[in-house]
Amino acid sequence: MRILIAAAGSRGDVAPYTGLGAGLRDAGHDVTVVTTDPFAPLVREAGLESRGLPTRPHSQGGVEGRRELMRTAAVLVTQLGQGFADAIDPGTELLLLSATTAPLGWHVAEAMGIPTIGVHLQPTTPTGDFPPTVMGTRSRGRLGNRTAGRFALRMADRVYTEAVTELRRRLALPPMAPAAMRRRQERANVPVLHGFSTALVPRPSDWREGLDVVGTWWPYVAPDRRLPAEVEDFLAAGARPVFIGFGSMAAGHGERLSEIAVRALHRAGLRGIVQTGSAGLAVDGDDDVLTIGDLPHALLFPRVAAVVHHAGAGTTAAALRAGVPAIPVPVTADQPFWAGRVASIGAATAPIPFASLTVERLADALLQAVRRQTYARAASIAARHMATEDGVGAVLKALV
Secondary structure (H helix, E strand, C coil): CEEEEECCCCHHHHCHHHHHHHHHHHCCCEEEEEEEHHHHHHHHHCCCEEEEECCCCCCCCCCCCHHHHHHHHHHHHHHHHHHCHHHCCCCCCEEEECCCCHHHHHHHHHHHCCCEEEEECCCCCCCCCCCCHHHCCCCCHHHHHHHHHHHHHHHHHHHHHHHHHHHHHHCCCCCCCHHHHHHHHHHCCCCEEECCCCCCCCCCCCCCCCEEECCCCCCCCCCCCCCCHHHHHHHHCCCCCEEECCCCCCCCCHHHHHHHHHHHHHHHCCCEEEECCCCCCCCCCCCCEEEECCCCHHHHHHHCCEEEECCCHHHHHHHHHCCCCEEECCCCCCHHHHHHHHHHCCCECCCCCHHHCCHHHHHHHHHHHHHCHHHHHHHHHHHHHHHCCCHHHHHHHHHC
């Protein structure tokens, strides 16, 4: 089957689909990943065909409020919509759509007569079980959670309105608002598979048929990939270090975060590995702290004592998979949701909001995570649960 996976956003919104795509390819399917140009190397590294989505370069990873996030999302979506139809090969037999690309992909699928399956990294359908991921962690009760979930979808629909209007005009389709298309998909019970673990988010009890939680899709890592010698030497030189990284978040905060990281590690008496990321973390002249660039979490995390991270969905899952405790420092968007989830199962300390991060709070959390075995035990339990899930296999079953 000729399958096209469409994904856009930050690195964490794209990388999981390289593993999914590689798994589908290994099962005999012809897989292409459509994404924005900065992530084409990830796709090609997985041995998959890459096709570009149009976006102009813009800064990512800043510490933004909800209103700024909405504006940034609207700009991104408008850019994507301008060339989305061009990225879809008419010979495509199935579209796998991320939560970001689905509100555009549905219209292309209608025009070309291509079936779709949602492959989402976050729970976006309203439920009474928990509040929407972009609205924090405080439950409003079952009715309140569902109401908030519907409100979040309306806000998302507003982001897509201009792009959808132009896209349908270009495709010679009659006008249709994003909300109307979403309702059509719901009435048709179009399947949506969610690529996260039930260890963190069990399938909501009030979801419709066709909405399933199938397990995490892991970013592709070549079988012969190894950690650099510099990292291996550092790991072998002493006790297990703590990993500290903020992924694509916190751009422009590197100096502050680097200072906090070093001082907190020293205060806790721990060694550390800091990942540069978009924030630009860097520590020089300290034998107990190593600065690294981009490395696969799957190779590094099982070798560390704890993980300090921004609580993105992928990094949260990777730390759990490795069975190591986490110190979540959520920055924005859905990160408070995932931080709350991993803390609620006992595998992480209480989240430290990014704006509240201090040397003292981080050092105290590090000591808790490393010294109290309850965190490691909870993470190990979750890791064993995750090992029983087969996210790629679930997608393959849905193709039958």
